[in-house]
Amino acid sequence: MEENEIVSKxxxxxxxxxxxxxxxxxxxxxxxxxxxxxxxxxxxxxxQLEKSFGIKIEKDDLFPTKIFQDERxxxxxxxxxxxxxxxxxxxxxxxxxxxxxxxxxxxxxxLFTVGLLVNYVKTKVAA
Numbered sequence: 001m002e003e004n005e006i007v008s009k010x011x012x013x014x015x016x017x018x019x020x021x022x023x024x025x026x027x028x029x030x031x032x033x034x035x036x037x038x039x040x041x042x043x044x045x046x047x048q049l050e051k052s053f054g055i056k057i058e059k060d061d062l063f064p065t066k067i068f069q070d071e072r073x074x075x076x077x078x079x080x081x082x083x084x085x086x087x088x089x090x091x092x093x094x095x096x097x098x099x100x101x102x103x104x105x106x107x108x109x110x111l112f113t114v115g116l117l118v119n120y121v122k123t124k125v126a127a
Contacts, residue, residue, distance in 0.1 A: 001125050003118075006053075010118045013048035017041055027115040035114075049117065055124045062120055063112065064090050068105060079103040087111075093119035 007027070015022040018035050031037040037045070046057050060066055067073045067090070073083030084103060088096050094111050 003122070006121050006125065007118050009052050010049070010114060010121055013052050014045060014114055014117065017044040017048045025114055027113065027118065029114045030110055031112045031114070032109040045117070049121060053121055053125060055121070057124070062117075068108075074105055077105050079105060079108070091116075093123055 011022050011025045014020070014029075014031070014035065015025050018025075018031075018037055018041055020035055025035065029035050031042070031045070042063050046062060049055065049062075050057055064087075067079075067083055067086055070083075073080055073086055079087065079099075084096065084100055087094065087099075091111070094116050096111070099107060099111055
């Protein structure tokens with residue numbers, strides 16, 4: 001599957017899941033901030049991607065949440081160096097480098113962009 005086809009399908013999935021027009025969904029769009037996604041919407045996005053691409057997305061694979069319940073990975077509202085290493089390992093498709101300079105937990109949602117979804121799907125389709 002070519003990258004432009006993956007991008008188009010991911011944008012379509014996100015737009016459908018969030019009730020957005022496809023032209024308003026950009027690769028750099030942050031799901032929560034720019035597209036107003038809420039926690040339930042992440043489940044719908046996951047379902048749409050699975051259906052559209054014929055892939056299986058395991059719980060906590062695309063949107064890992066367990067990290068934030070582990071004091072090894074989060075301390076005083078900041079993702080620790082162990083937490084950053086865990087994010088890099090768990091989410092090799094994410095641009096964690098941009099988050100490292102100010103790794104506050106409240107900024108984690110900024111990692112979840114449409115581009116991240118595209119990168120994730122590319123890894124699943126290639127597997």
